[in-house]
Amino acid sequence: MPARMLLLLIFVPLLSGCWDRVEMNDLSFFMASGLDSTEDGKLKTTIQIPISAGAGSGEGGKPSTGAFGKTYYAVSAIGINIYDAERQIQQRNSRHFFKGHRRVVFIGEALAKKGIQDILDYYSRDPGSRLRTYLVVAKGGEASELLQNDHPAERIPAEEVRELELSGVGTSVTFRDFMMMQNRDGIVPVTGAVELVPPMLDPNNSAASKFKMFRLSSTAVFKDYRLVGYLNDVETRSLRWIKNESKEEYFGNTLPGLSGNIGIVINDFKSKVNVTMNGNHARVIVQLLGTGSINETNVNLNLSELSNMTIIEKRFGELISQQTLRTVKKAQTEWKADIFGFGLHLHQFHYQTWKKVRAQWDTVFSEADIVVTAKINLRRSGIIGNSLEHHGAEKR
Amino acid sequence: MIGKGFGKRTRIPKILLDKPTSRQSERLSSSLEENETKLHAIFESCSDVVFRSFYIGGQQQRAFLFYIDGLVDTAQLDESLLRPLMSGALPEPFDEIPELLPFLQNRLIMISQVSQTAEYAQIELEILKGSVVICVDNQSEAIVVGLAGGNTRSVDEPASESTVRGSRDSFTEILRTNTSLIRRRVRSSRLKIEMLTVGEITRTDVAIAYLKGITNESALQEIKSRIHDIEIDVVLESGYIEQLIEEKTYSPFPQFLVTERPDYLAAALLQGQVAIFTDGSPFAISAPMTFWGFMQAGEDYYERVLYINGIRMIRFVFALIALLLPSLYVALTTFHQQMIPTNLLLSIAAAREGVPFPALVEAILMEVTFEGLREAGVRLPKQVGQAVSIVGGLVVGQAAVQAGIVSAPMVIVVSLTGIASFTIPRYNFSIAFRLLRFPLIILAGMFGLYGISIGLVVILVHLSGLKSFGVPYLFPVAPVTWQGLKDALFRAPLWTLYLRSQPVGRKAKRKGSG
Numbered sequence A: 001m002p003a004r005m006l007l008l009l010i011f012v013p014l015l016s017g018c019w020d021r022v023e024m025n026d027l028s029f030f031m032a033s034g035l036d037s038t039e040d041g042k043l044k045t046t047i048q049i050p051i052s053a054g055a056g057s058g059e060g061g062k063p064s065t066g067a068f069g070k071t072y073y074a075v076s077a078i079g080i081n082i083y084d085a086e087r088q089i090q091q092r093n094s095r096h097f098f099k100g101h102r103r104v105v106f107i108g109e110a111l112a113k114k115g116i117q118d119i120l121d122y123y124s125r126d127p128g129s130r131l132r133t134y135l136v137v138a139k140g141g142e143a144s145e146l147l148q149n150d151h152p153a154e155r156i157p158a159e160e161v162r163e164l165e166l167s168g169v170g171t172s173v174t175f176r177d178f179m180m181m182q183n184r185d186g187i188v189p190v191t192g193a194v195e196l197v198p199p200m201l202d203p204n205n206s207a208a209s210k211f212k213m214f215r216l217s218s219t220a221v222f223k224d225y226r227l228v229g230y231l232n233d234v235e236t237r238s239l240r241w242i243k244n245e246s247k248e249e250y251f252g253n254t255l256p257g258l259s260g261n262i263g264i265v266i267n268d269f270k271s272k273v274n275v276t277m278n279g280n281h282a283r284v285i286v287q288l289l290g291t292g293s294i295n296e297t298n299v300n301l302n303l304s305e306l307s308n309m310t311i312i313e314k315r316f317g318e319l320i321s322q323q324t325l326r327t328v329k330k331a332q333t334e335w336k337a338d339i340f341g342f343g344l345h346l347h348q349f350h351y352q353t354w355k356k357v358r359a360q361w362d363t364v365f366s367e368a369d370i371v372v373t374a375k376i377n378l379r380r381s382g383i384i385g386n387s388l389e390h391h392g393a394e395k396r
Numbered sequence B: 001m002i003g004k005g006f007g008k009r010t011r012i013p014k015i016l017l018d019k020p021t022s023r024q025s026e027r028l029s030s031s032l033e034e035n036e037t038k039l040h041a042i043f044e045s046c047s048d049v050v051f052r053s054f055y056i057g058g059q060q061q062r063a064f065l066f067y068i069d070g071l072v073d074t075a076q077l078d079e080s081l082l083r084p085l086m087s088g089a090l091p092e093p094f095d096e097i098p099e100l101l102p103f104l105q106n107r108l109i110m111i112s113q114v115s116q117t118a119e120y121a122q123i124e125l126e127i128l129k130g131s132v133v134i135c136v137d138n139q140s141e142a143i144v145v146g147l148a149g150g151n152t153r154s155v156d157e158p159a160s161e162s163t164v165r166g167s168r169d170s171f172t173e174i175l176r177t178n179t180s181l182i183r184r185r186v187r188s189s190r191l192k193i194e195m196l197t198v199g200e201i202t203r204t205d206v207a208i209a210y211l212k213g214i215t216n217e218s219a220l221q222e223i224k225s226r227i228h229d230i231e232i233d234v235v236l237e238s239g240y241i242e243q244l245i246e247e248k249t250y251s252p253f254p255q256f257l258v259t260e261r262p263d264y265l266a267a268a269l270l271q272g273q274v275a276i277f278t279d280g281s282p283f284a285i286s287a288p289m290t291f292w293g294f295m296q297a298g299e300d301y302y303e304r305v306l307y308i309n310g311i312r313m314i315r316f317v318f319a320l321i322a323l324l325l326p327s328l329y330v331a332l333t334t335f336h337q338q339m340i341p342t343n344l345l346l347s348i349a350a351a352r353e354g355v356p357f358p359a360l361v362e363a364i365l366m367e368v369t370f371e372g373l374r375e376a377g378v379r380l381p382k383q384v385g386q387a388v389s390i391v392g393g394l395v396v397g398q399a400a401v402q403a404g405i406v407s408a409p410m411v412i413v414v415s416l417t418g419i420a421s422f423t424i425p426r427y428n429f430s431i432a433f434r435l436l437r438f439p440l441i442i443l444a445g446m447f448g449l450y451g452i453s454i455g456l457v458v459i460l461v462h463l464s465g466l467k468s469f470g471v472p473y474l475f476p477v478a479p480v481t482w483q484g485l486k487d488a489l490f491r492a493p494l495w496t497l498y499l500r501s502q503p504v505g506r507k508a509k510r511k512g513s514g
Helices: A002-015 A082-091 A109-114 A117-125 A143-147 A157-167 A175-183 A233-242 A306-335 A342-349 A351-357 A361-366 B032-042 B074-087 B100-108 B120-129 B175-185 B217-229 B238-245 B262-270 B305-334 B342-352 B359-379 B382-402 B408-422 B427-447 B449-465 B506-513
Strands: A027-029 A032-037 A043-050 A072-079 A096-098 A104-108 A134-138 A190-197 A213-223 A226-231 A249-254 A261-278 A281-297 A369-380 B049-055 B062-068 B114-117 B131-136 B142-146 B191-198 B204-211 B257-259 B274-278 B284-287
Touching (some): A002 B449, A032 A109, A032 A143, A043 A082, A072 A143, A082 A096, A134 A143, A134 A157, A157 A213, A213 A233, A213 A306, A226 A233, A233 A261, A249 A306, A261 A306, A261 A351, A261 A369, A281 A342, A281 A361, A342 A351, B032 B120, B032 B131, B074 B100, B074 B131, B100 B114, B100 B131, B114 B120, B120 B131, B120 B142, B175 B191, B175 B262, B204 B262, B217 B238, B238 B257, B262 B284, B305 B359, B305 B408, B305 B427, B305 B449, B382 B408, B427 B449
Parallel strands (some): A027 A096, A104 A134, A134 A190
Antiparallel strands (some): A032 A043, A043 A072, A190 A213, A213 A226, A261 A281, B049 B062, B062 B131, B204 B274
């Protein structure tokens, strides 16, 4: 038996063709890629690579840095497609590319407007890339700028963008999500859009002007693989609520019909979409449901009274439905793009109807009647009863 | 199924030096002088032999006694043997006593273990075992008095198997003490202890203990006949017996339980195992043993069930770590970087930056160093032991990392593996894991996770084919029995374990033969 086992072990190397051992210090890990289009129509690829000696924690837990005090570097090249550009980068880089840990792919705004169909092919075909990489549009700029921006907290700046996407503050879309939306009938894909903003509002603050921060607030709308426009932060919130993606949102608003303003946190979101067709005319009813609590109030109301809470709930619900309606209207009028998936709803629940309107859905959507109702349920009003100024001498 | 299909006998080496001599059948003569010369001739140049001639009862009846100094309880010899013999009153006339030797035995020798023999070979053996031999003039037989004593180690705490809860005694070098420790725990006449002598020169006593009616008869017969068949000159430790009668010499996995704890051995006996004691060794061995048995400690049955099941889980996890961690590390860092979480990957990459060796070489280097340190720690005298830990821990561990020769994660992996191998309760079993680690590291370095899976499959195939005296090594998991599973990976509450879990037990035997 031992002899037979030994024989087996000897044959294993002969049978296997799996000799792809690479030591870790011969690899350069892609942390993020940026894609831009040049003026002559070529593709500029930028890659963010950690400097291994700097990116991990160094001796004794103290951060160590690479040769230029950096923890990462960015390289870029111009080619006819991604592989051409990467080939040129590899010529400058002795370490083999390793794309399995790529966090984010930034698309420059110009390229996004031109169309990203060709890019998607590479990311879905290449086995080394992960489909769970986040796809982000560099709003109002070039992707290469975002890859060169130092972040004060993260050693690898792309990590910060990934964390932003994960944290649920805005639209977070991976390649997988994007392609699923793209291939589905009745929904138009969106991605998150990140821009660089100064950390402080005062432009003369020299310490703060040394770096910029990533801001994920907008949503980029891709119609037929082309960027057609953005939703701002409030519109993004409405979009995410309708699509049932919100986890926790903060609202700070002046309520119509009440003096003062309130701060509300909603942490339980529900939405119900109902699409009915009347001939070629669609009627969409969106019901939003939110549960949360009041954490800030400057309203002259006694919050320990249930009736006053009901007033706030009602007014806040009206505000939300107005905001949502405005968002839907924007998508209807500006882009005729059904980013909310109303068509998908029809597709899934009324397939026979859907078959009839599928071809002209964009038109049908843009002309659809939209009704939005929002029901807000505020469970708590914080740990104090009334607003402090409500008791004070200086009553307003 | 069970009890049949014993593995092939391993070859038993013949190193016979001392050919049986013609004195084997030689008998005592009635002449005291002649016997004296003969005995002196046999024990020529043996300075530790004591010869003492005396007159019985102050009469003219001459006699002598013969023993080896240091093996005999001299105080008792003087008090209970020599004194009554020399001063005891003999009836007059002396010559008319018909049977002198029985008379002496019955009236004068105040010692319980007495026998008569006429053969020189027997006498020689008895003397060597620590008996006192008395020859009387005109008698062609000798009286053998069992007075074994002398300096022996007392029953101590177990040195190599400590527990928090459980008895504190352990076996000693004296076989009788060891069997008595078992007998104290198993007060049943079913506990049989059969004696054999193995070793042409050492003539070592070997005792086979088992519980009649519980043990598997066929395994018992096989063990007995294998021990009978041993032809060897020297038996110094129970390991000799173990290696000569085990089935697979070239398996990394041990097939015998080796223990110095009487409570643990008693438990093994009660499960139907056959225990073998060897004189001169504080380690008893016992078989048939299964894979799961080696993963259990005696304490598993003393502590409460929830705690023990947690501990067992930790043990299995750490056994896997001891076997696999270095090879997994090598495979993941050199083949499957995408499987490591990104931040961990960056940390490892940073640590590996500047390390001159490939991960495979690094792993083997560190593992060999660790095994070397451990070996040094075991062999060194206690006074120098601290130096080893300082040199090993500080110099090799920390300095090697600081010098950039090995990476810090590798040091963590190796030390974790080292700790993990200590959590395996049976020392001889953990050796198997330490041994198999190395081929797995090489496989991982060559083929990544694919190599590790190949290695594990080979190990598993070997384990499934292995048998210990007819009992499948992986029993009761493969072949599976529901009753047995109550005490394999997990331990059910004691009150559910009323059936014996081992196939060597009576229940399973009935199942197997029926």
